Amino acid sequence: MIMIKNGLVVTQDKRRRVIEGNVLIDGDAIDEVGGATDKSDIVIDAKNGIVMPGLINMHTHVGMTELRGMVDCSSLERFLEQTTAFDSKNTEGKIRRSARLAAEEMISTGTTSFLDLYYSEDVIADEMSRKGMRSFLSWAVLDKEYTTQKGEPIRNAESFVKRYRNKKMTTPSFGLQGVYVCSKETIEQTNRLAKQYETVVHMHLSETRKEVEGHKKKYSQRPIEWMGRNRFLSRRLVAAHCVWANPKEIGLLARSGTTVVNNSISNARLNSGSANVRDMIKKRINVTLGTDSTASNDSLDMFQTMKFSALMNGLPAQHVLDAATVNAARALGSEIGSIERGKKADIIILNDDAAMRPTTRDNAVSNIVFAAQGGNVDTTIINGRVIKR
Numbered sequence: 001m002i003m004i005k006n007g008l009v010v011t012q013d014k015r016r017r018v019i020e021g022n023v024l025i026d027g028d029a030i031d032e033v034g035g036a037t038d039k040s041d042i043v044i045d046a047k048n049g050i051v052m053p054g055l056i057n058m059h060t061h062v063g064m065t066e067l068r069g070m071v072d073c074s075s076l077e078r079f080l081e082q083t084t085a086f087d088s089k090n091t092e093g094k095i096r097r098s099a100r101l102a103a104e105e106m107i108s109t110g111t112t113s114f115l116d117l118y119y120s121e122d123v124i125a126d127e128m129s130r131k132g133m134r135s136f137l138s139w140a141v142l143d144k145e146y147t148t149q150k151g152e153p154i155r156n157a158e159s160f161v162k163r164y165r166n167k168k169m170t171t172p173s174f175g176l177q178g179v180y181v182c183s184k185e186t187i188e189q190t191n192r193l194a195k196q197y198e199t200v201v202h203m204h205l206s207e208t209r210k211e212v213e214g215h216k217k218k219y220s221q222r223p224i225e226w227m228g229r230n231r232f233l234s235r236r237l238v239a240a241h242c243v244w245a246n247p248k249e250i251g252l253l254a255r256s257g258t259t260v261v262n263n264s265i266s267n268a269r270l271n272s273g274s275a276n277v278r279d280m281i282k283k284r285i286n287v288t289l290g291t292d293s294t295a296s297n298d299s300l301d302m303f304q305t306m307k308f309s310a311l312m313n314g315l316p317a318q319h320v321l322d323a324a325t326v327n328a329a330r331a332l333g334s335e336i337g338s339i340e341r342g343k344k345a346d347i348i349i350l351n352d353d354a355a356m357r358p359t360t361r362d363n364a365v366s367n368i369v370f371a372a373q374g375g376n377v378d379t380t381i382i383n384g385r386v387i388k389r
């Protein structure tokens, strides 16, 4: 058993309580919150720092980490040309190195799990479990004529899901690159398989104005509208970006229960625009946060992402912290995202730093979102294992 004491605990439980008290971890799960009993083998002194749930990055491509600072980010089109050229010469060794780099950065900046979208997710799964990360990995499906993958993307994805679906720290799923490289048949087949294997479908959707215009030319409908007509929007879908969702499409996303991932830094970096997150939250869409890859961010630090998303959208701190924790957990159907009895022990501790120290319980959440940085993360615990101390 591990006991964390002397911390201000930002629980993210249903009442969003911030409490002074201990957190007891038994094996991979949280056993007690706030109690004073000392029956533990290991005691971690939080030294007046903040104890909070590990952050969940809902959209990234960790296999691209080595491309940080290497790609022209003036537009998504230029960006994709270059990353596709890179992918065509990619090797397992490079993906492994990128994944390792990403794991180190995530662990040191307080991200305890993430939803990835890429190919060779088996290689990534392997590196992540070696590092002790919890990973949710979507194998990207796209039409055969556009892919750099060996073999058929949809078959690769299915065999990955089959092989990894019973692993403890890895949850495999199906991904879709986007409507610009996925035909209706490809999306249909992917959805069918996701239903069969009970996984999420993780895709890029309505990221740029160009994507919307291209789709309108081809199908006379906007991407999200078209997804809705074809019954591709659902509770299963995790849609990254949705920058160009109009009010009608925001309604469709809301009614279908689709989860949206806001990637405000990447969208700004690639000049894609800014998603209407305030309206999405008003319509009760399950909004989450992602960094996207380091090639378009250039950081996997979710504290930066929380602050930028809050500033770009004028969001209250509590909404932003919810997006990075409990909303993400809901989309993934996983027992993570809050410090409550029975939840998996994915917990981080922030140090007691004058630059972000809460002066009362009331400014803890605001200080996490607006003042803290990844560098404040002092301890990272994933699935009850102390990964960083």
Ligand SMILES: [Zn+2]
Residues within 6 Å of the ligand: 059, 060, 061, 204, 240, 292, 293
């Ligand atoms: Zn992306």
